[in-house]
Amino acid sequence: MAVSGLPPYDEANIFARILRGEIPCKKVHEDAWALAFHDINPQAPVHVLVIPKGKYCSFADFSAAASEAEIAGFVRAVGTVAKQLGLEAPGYRLLANMGPESGQEVPHFHVHLFGGRPLGRMLPKPA
Numbered sequence: 001m002a003v004s005g006l007p008p009y010d011e012a013n014i015f016a017r018i019l020r021g022e023i024p025c026k027k028v029h030e031d032a033w034a035l036a037f038h039d040i041n042p043q044a045p046v047h048v049l050v051i052p053k054g055k056y057c058s059f060a061d062f063s064a065a066a067s068e069a070e071i072a073g074f075v076r077a078v079g080t081v082a083k084q085l086g087l088e089a090p091g092y093r094l095l096a097n098m099g100p101e102s103g104q105e106v107p108h109f110h111v112h113l114f115g116g117r118p119l120g121r122m123l124p125k126p127a
Helices: 014-017 058-067 068-084
Strands: 027-030 033-037 044-050 094-095 111-115
Touching: 014 033, 014 044, 027 068, 027 094, 033 068, 058 068, 068 111
Parallel strands: none
Antiparallel strands: 027 033, 033 044, 044 111, 094 111
């Protein structure tokens, strides 16, 4: 079910194909709610993508249409992956882009988990 104003879910997107096993990934974690895998173009020493198993095109879609169990399961999966990768003590960044102006490249809701070095400011300070 698409949220009003958002495009319908695209079954041909790369993450849908990864979830169906059509494209391999370097898996970090998988459970009933989420799949986590290493990004093929890492932007930090640790760069993992965590995607829900449901068909959600964006955060807006996921937050509006996912069940409470899906939301809780996904959030817990993100926390499990950060802990499994040893990122809790040194720290990490979560990033979710939504829509064309944010730079969202794949129309399947996903969270980037970055770590392994000091990450600095996300955005430059205003002038």
